[in-house]
Amino acid sequence: MGAADIPAIVSNVQPSVVTIFTGRGGLGSGVVYSEDGLILTNEHVVRGSRDVEVGFADGQRVAATVRATDPIADLALVEAQRTGLPAAKFQPALPRIGELAVVIGSPLGFANTATAGIISGLHREIPGSASSSQSLVDLIQTDAAISPGNSGGAVVNSRGEVIGISEAYIPPQSGAVALGFAIPAATAVKVADQLREDGTADHAFIGLGLAEITQPIASELGLPDTLGALALSVQEGGPAAKAGIRAGDVLIRLDGDKLTSPEDLLAALRTRSPGQTVTVEFRRGADTQEVKVVLVARPAP
Missing domain, CATH: 2.30.42.10 (PDZ domain)
Structure with a gap:
């Protein structure tokens, strides 16, 4: 499937991607995990917050509560006061290098932004990250643009399935060109299910x-x-x-x-x-x- 499919992919997935607003003016992105209001995002997006707001693709903005966090995997569940949501479809199997990758989120607050590229690599680690974080390992690499505010949003394949949760990027001032990273869907689903069950994840x-x-x-x-x-x-x-x-x-x-x-x-x-x-x-x-x-x-x- 080629570039002609991207508008349909974006149209289908956008309702399942949200913007998360924290009380201190920060923002990030999230993915609808269940129709009853659970949103999956990065822990660093909601760090230090208990109450947040979630903005949906249809323009509605509702109150939400941070339900559980896991700083080890940098994932969190937020519970929005809204039901009947279109839960995203997750694809736990790793993509192949060269496959289409579409990133959807709210970079710098520009909600419902889509960028596209390919899967550039698998099982990536950001060098030197172990001293400050345990989450920047075993990541999917993509050249689809990921910017501040994309964190917690979706990386999807040509079938509109979530294959990763946007995690990080290496900025251009470091000499990088289009180096973005995402948490694989298998890791995200495993941790999210544990957080939903009892509020903690085992590592x-x-x-x-x-x-x-x-x-x-x-x-x-x-x-x-x-x-x-x-x-x-x-x-x-x-x-x-x-x-x-x-x-x-x-x-x-x-x-x-x-x-x-x-x-x-x-x-x-x-x-x-x-x-x-x-x-x-x-x-x-x-x-x-x-x-x-x-x-x-x-x-x-």
């Missing part, structure tokens, strides 16, 4: 504080390169500590898959569940060791 936890390996750190620790995830701190009594991992160890593989950065480890954990056992390979000085780690549920902050 696998290994009990490590991570750091990027810079060249000076590599030289100081006598490492052959800067690849891997440095265990900067180890939670006492946590999964990693019980397995024998210490601060200063460098994790290089998880279940046989290479870890080139802290973001790689966070992305790998995103696909695991509490209670699951993983095999971790790490360097300690000149030695390489392998241990079994039993993951647990991330403790409440």
Whole structure:
């Protein structure tokens, strides 16, 4: 299906995409999750807010309450005082690179804005993000324009199915051209269903504080390169500590898959569940060791 289908896609999906207004003048986007008023958006859109307003494509604007949030996945559920809503259709299967991607949201407050491009990449992590956020991993990349205000809105395919929730972009001043990122629909649906059920979402936890390996750190620790995830701190009594991992160890593989950065480890954990056992390979000085780690549920902050 080609560009001629985009107007129909936008027309069909726009009623399921909303604008979220916070009490401090901020705004973002959201996607209708259920016909009884639940809206899925990013946690960072509603952070610090309890009461918000939701604007719909038909011009109606209603009061809403932040029902549950999950900062780990950067997702939240907002309950709008309106029913009979057109719930979006989600497609949990990952798209293929090169597929059509249409982004719908409210960039800079321009409601019902649509941009289009393709899926540019899968399983992306934003480099250096692990030190400040655990959400910018295992993302879908698109060249369809994503701007401030798009956060929480929809990325849809040629069938009008939501394949991702707009999450972030790399600004042009960083030298980027059309680098936008979205949370995959499978992650969004899994977290949203858990938030709807009991207000919380489970995430696998290994009990490590991570750091990027810079060249000076590599030289100081006598490492052959800067690849891997440095265990900067180890939670006492946590999964990693019980397995024998210490601060200063460098994790290089998880279940046989290479870890080139802290973001790689966070992305790998995103696909695991509490209670699951993983095999971790790490360097300690000149030695390489392998241990079994039993993951647990991330403790409440």
